[in-house]
Amino acid sequence: MGSGAGDRGWAERRPVLFLFLLSLFCPAAPSEQIRYRIPEELPEGSVVGNLAKDLGLSVRELPTRKLRISSEKPYFSVSSERGELLVSSRVDRERLCGKKPACALEFEAVAENPLNFYHVNVEIEDINDHTPKFMQNSFELQISESTKPEARFILGSAHDADIGTNSLQNYQLSPNDHFILVNKEKLDGSKYPELVLKMPLDREEQKSYHLTLTASDCGDPPLSSTAQIQILVSDANDNPPVFSQELYRVSLLENVSPGTTVLQVMATDQDEGVNAEITFSFTESGQITQFDLNSDTGEITIRNTLDFEKIKEYSIVLEARDGGGMIAQCTVEIEVLDVNDNVPEVIFQSLPGLIMEDTRIGTYIALLKIRDEDSGHNGEVICKLEGDVPFKLLTSSRNTYKLVTAGILDREQTPEYNVTVTATDKGKPPLSSSSSITLHIGDVNDNVPGFEEASYVVHVAENNPPGASIAQVSASDPDLGPNGRVSYSIVASDLEPRALSSYVSVSAQSGVVFAQRAFDHEQLRAFELTLQARDQGSPALSANVSLRVLVGDRNDNAPRVLYPALGPDGSALFDTVPRAAQPGYLVTKVVAVDADSGHNAWLSYHVLQASEPGLFSLGLRTGEVRTARALGERDAARQRLLVAVRDGGQPPLSATATLHLVFADSLQEALPDFSDRAEPSDPQAELQFYLVVALALISVLFLLAVILAVALRLRRSSSPAAWGCLQPGLCVKSGPVVLPSYNEGTLPYSYNLHVAHAGKTEFNFLKCNEQLSSGQDMLCAESSGALFPFCNSSESTSHQQAPPNTDWRFSQAQRPGTSGSQNGDETGTWPNNQFDTEMLQAMILASASEAADGSSTLGGGAGTMGLSARYGPQFTLQHVPDYRQNVYIPGSNATLTNAAGKRDGKAPASGNGNKKKSGKKEKK
Template sequence: MREGTAERGRGQRRPMLLPFLLPLFCPTLSEQIRYKIPEEMPTGSVVGNLAKDLGFSVQELPTRKLRISSEKPYFSVSSESGELLVSSRLDREQICGKKLMCALEFEAVAENPLNFYHLSVELEDINDHTPKFAHTSFELQISESSKPGTRFILGSAHDADIGTNSLQNYQLSPNDHFSLVNKEKSDGSKYPEMILKTALDREKQKLYHLTLTALDFGHPPLNSTAQIQVLVTDANDNPPVFSQDIYRVSLPENVYPGTTVLRVVATDQDEGVNSEITFSFSEAGQVTQFNLDSNTGEITTLHTLDFEEVKEYSLVLEAKDGGGMIAQCTVEIEVLDENDNVPEVLFQSLPDLIMEDAEPGTYIALLKTRDKDSGRNGEVICKLEGGAPFKILTSSGNTYKLVTDGVLDREQNPEYNITIRATDKGDPPLSSSSSVTLHIGDVNDNAPVFTKVSYLVHVAENNPPGASIAQVSASDPDLGANGQVTYYIIASDLEPESLWSYVTINAQSGVLFAQRAFDHEQLRSFQLTLQARDHGSPTLSANVSMRLLVGDRNDNAPRVLYPTLEPDGSALFDMVPRSAEPGYLVTKVVAVDADSGHNAWLSYHVLQASDPGLFSLGLRTGEVRTARALGDRDSARQRLLVAVRDGGQPPLSATATLHLIFADSLQEVLPDLSDDPLPPDPQSELQFYLVVALALISVLFLLAVILAIALRLRHSSSRKAWGCFQSEVVVPPNYSEGTLPYSYNLCAAEFNSLTCNDQLKSGQDLQFADSAGALFPLCNSNESTSHQQAPPNTDWRFSQAQRPGTSGSQNGDETGTWPNNQFDTEMLQAMILASASEAADGSSTLGGGAGTMGLSARYGPQFTLQHVPDYRQNVYIPGSNATLTNAAGKRDGKAPAGGNGNKKKSGKKEKK
């Protein structure tokens, strides 16, 4: 505890520190800091150095924001020096009245951190009030019969000061007949009584002028005077006498106006007019709460009483008889307190925001209770209503602290409406409540949360670049920057340097944009990791995965794998036995589509046919089968134009042309190829004839010359030798189903032994040149063409990597692929050509073997049909789990001896 005094007269303060209490100091200074100053100090006067007494340095004053919390602004704190200053007039008499101890109690509040300090400033009385009489002059009638020693009560003066500064003494001007005695009431106030020293003689002097002086003992002393005029009257020997010198009565403050307080009684032993008594207040002007009946002496209330304003009334009554003699008595009325004032709750230093991370026990605000009643009626108990995470702690007297009592969460409760009820201890108790709204401040304690655990986005291919393809959204319940979310792409299964060429994201809206057109055939899906990040400090974030699936569009037309044109433009043909029965599998159109799903489901349709009723086409398989047996009037050469359509919307298509020849052996086909061209296409034939008709007249002569030359050449050369070089026969590897994606060139002229012998006799080897210019022998000088053939070259056998595979195979896997290099192709052509030579020599038949296509048995089992896979049995349809199959058992059981479905190549290019 600290005390300080300040004296107004000398303008200096003497701090009186109690050394023995210094060890009891604590950081919060829960004890009061006391100062003592004189009243009426000028505004701005220094009471004491509050900052120093609280242990604050001048440097921390701006941050601590020391201020005064008080109902009335009597004091303030200098923000620069921390001194406690007087900010308004301090009138002790107005503030405390007649109280001996006048102290102003209030709190000093310091922030950062929040704390409260209790202060008490005691006001010392100064002699600033002069004693004053109610009347500056009054008249006193004294009968000449009055005996010496008779006492007369004079009017008293009033001094608002206390102690030595209050009224202390009365003095009477010097005279021979009267003296003055100072009397004291029970409440400590003094009044004068004048005593008759010697008898009066009206005949000698009937009027006396006296001066009554009231003095106090202040520094300097003050006084006032009143003039007394003593009028000597004829004898009235007996003055009125009250039954009591002092009347005491207690009166509740809640009595109604007009209530009788008491009745005074006075008697006079005289008779007649001298015994008639009237009652009056000696200071009628100062009595406003009571009424006195002048005849009966009954005192009643004029207005309601208020204990909080005046606790006690002291009334001086006079009884005057008809002879002018006066008697006085004192009536003391004590006002009893009633519980008629409701307690109040006042909030001090209420903050604007309470941060949600405030720990339990954090000081929030200072509360004060006020009840004008006294005693138990003025004792107040505060309670916090509701389940808010706060509590109140008693600080001192009528001061309470509001502190946190739990964890705050702004996202669950952004504000609390708390109610504090104050109840006094009166009977019956009175109570009131005060409510206040506490706003909770936000801290960044919540990470963003995505609306979905993961995202699956479907994007159709060929999308326009820059289009939005998806949007992610994350919420953050925090406020302001703590809840402002931005989005980023932090990871992907794409290459980091190419990621931004595929997608970008808008950081504010979370919209994902495509930077390029996607291609389902190149990229079907990719994975992204997105992050939502707030702007709090520290920053919080959350991640989510997104998978983008590129949907297929029908942007790829079917591609025909078989039949196809040779590099030189020649078309393949398929050979059908003349004895083929209905349902015989002639060939198969093989096509693929790079799209997926329904866009890759293929259907096969006949657009044009030489004989529409002769063949049937599988809608889904592409298999060409005979619909009926070949008739005598049917042409041996047939042509089918097949359209392959996919299942897309709109559908895309491709066409394939099939050339079919009915023959039982290859020898039967070769002359027909050179002499009988395939039936022309009607549309192509029409165009052809139109051109011929226009040029017919101009070329007749030229045709005649050419025909003559042709006939001459025909008679002079071997028909068989011409056949070797006029036609090219396409013979695929020995394949039972007759559907192949590739073709091979073969010279199948009917070389007889003489032709080879003629070559040998001329000393030349018969050789065949492939398309690359490499030569390989068909006959040589060291071998007999009629009986001997060169042993097979084991290097021509298919390796595991060269064996034909399925139509969907594109890599050299273990299933094997068709030879796709020119050298392997030419070797296979030479082998087939050698087989054709054997047929010419009669050593082997072209259709002799069911599985060898007429090849000699000495060429080994590597050329049997079981080593050539069926491409129709494993046709993969992209986008589906289905594989179109056609097992060997589904074929017609009767395979003619000519070799099933052997493929040929027309020597003339087909017009489309």
């Protein structure tokens, strides 16, 4: 294409664009159409127009709006910098539209963020880029000399693919004397030449003529082509063939099968003989490929299948020639009728990769184009969605639909949708097709982690190994990726915040709860944690659950005897019994406690040794010592009982207590008897004494070895301060040396064994409640209720053993004794230390056991739980804490009673129940 043609095309485009200035200056709505006009064959990169400006988009919006062209064939593109519509490939009007007078390309311009599209119409102008061409380079005519002037002869026509003024406009004949040329026009507007005889021919003068036929258009510049005409003058054939019709019209359905007869033309010739023999032929046989012609009969049949979508009409010129060479022509026009033989096609455009589940209703998802090559009702298509999906189709324009959301999306319920669009035309019968796409739903952090249980309860036995797993919580989150990745933490607890980390921890990944220390049921029986499961979404979502940890009890605490106890000076106490005591008389009661719970704290009392077997009985559950028979004349006035207290654990733990009982009617009578009379030697007690001495010697040797090792190690040190405690005169031991034996899981009480010599060896229990100063060593060991001396006293005789603190002991008015022997303060005083409290609790425990057995003999007034008559008026209910919560009494639902009553059914003798310390220590 020359530059002149290009300039002319642009010049013609400017007036057309001027007509649309108002629409170009206004922002284009999705339903409006942007129109441009360009000449064909523009070079690639040519600017059609500023599409962004015509759509009302600024240059700054272009990167985010992502303006582009949606078309099946990319004839155009959009400049990303300026938004101009550019030619991207060759535009050939003849190939696109053929002979149509108007040729336009329609497509959609798509803009995103938000998604929208605009209709664009680009009209293609024809340029004179095709030269008129004849199908044959030469034509041969035979004209009889007898042909009269004004006879007409149809010549072969030329074809020009252009339209309008650029198409074939006229034919010209080279100058001659006998022939002239007449331009004729067919019904379809095409032109063809007719040769007209101007003067009669004379074969004798000239046998042939050579003429030049020129076909030209009116383009700028005009184009033309030529064909040679050779005319042979023959002998006279006076009558040419004549067709029955000059124009034949017929209509055919496009689905007719090959071999079907279209029509049969008829021609006659008035001549005779050879001059009357007519043969039929196509004038342009090379162009006719769909039909066959019987040259003898003039019957036209279908050779190949017709297709309305390709060619809608055929125009065929037939020629009838007689034997003398005279010809006649007629035109056959065949119209192809459309049949609904094309299935609608659904084309998805602008499909997203993911649709987020929080997408709002009415959001554009995709653009659908429907294509049906049929025409009329056969090409009208209706689309619908199959199935129950949260989407719907909106009609945008003819054969264009929008797919939008019509419901709430939830990825956890439906992660993807298989959307099927069915397109059905209006033909008879209708044809339909379906096209499916899969829309994937993107995840949003819209689900809170959920625990498997509403709350957790975990039972953990005490003394567990530190670091052991005690529980595991599990939470699930149906979201994906970080939105569903759960981590665990402890957010609250009923423990002290500072101590929480030393008790438990939780694995952030697995939810396993670990014990950071060994639990002690006696210190901590239960605690509650609040665990949180938190996902890693943005923003993060979390849920809490409570975890209650119940610490189970183990039998790790031996029973502890609270009564009988040692006196303030370390001497043994004794109980007096009236000589006239009848069988069943309540002499005293062994009071013991166990820090454990349940069966582990269920105590039983057993007699291990008795000076006079059969004289006393011991309550199995109450610990009450009663007379089994009356005192005989041969029975000693001084009796000794060794009682074992066992708990119900597996294996059971035990402790022992020694009771000193004196039969006397008065305190003055009991004291000389207790100090002067000596009991017969007990071989087993002597053996026990020797074992204690042996263990003491071994302990002394062990302590000496330890002290020696420490001294050697300190000697290596350069600091003289390390020898400060070994220098003479600086470290003075006072009292017995005791090593604390407190271990985790046991009550923090320990004892030492004090041995005094006053005629008899006696084991006394002392409370290790004094803080040791630097340099002191103390060892308190417990074995079956008896404690053995492992402590070395100072070698200096000037330092005597300090008496134990008396602030934790009962006063004389508070010390348990026989009924009616106390004259304490009626108002009562609360015990001033923990040990006194535990003694009181043990007494209440014994009373509870007595009530459960139904054999309680403790009498008292109301409000004292039956204790004031036996143990003094200060033991009132308001002064005694309830210790029954640690005790489980199987097979009994009895409760404590405060009914008053006598213990033995009769008043005891005066002076009974007074407890005195032995004036001299007994020896074994």
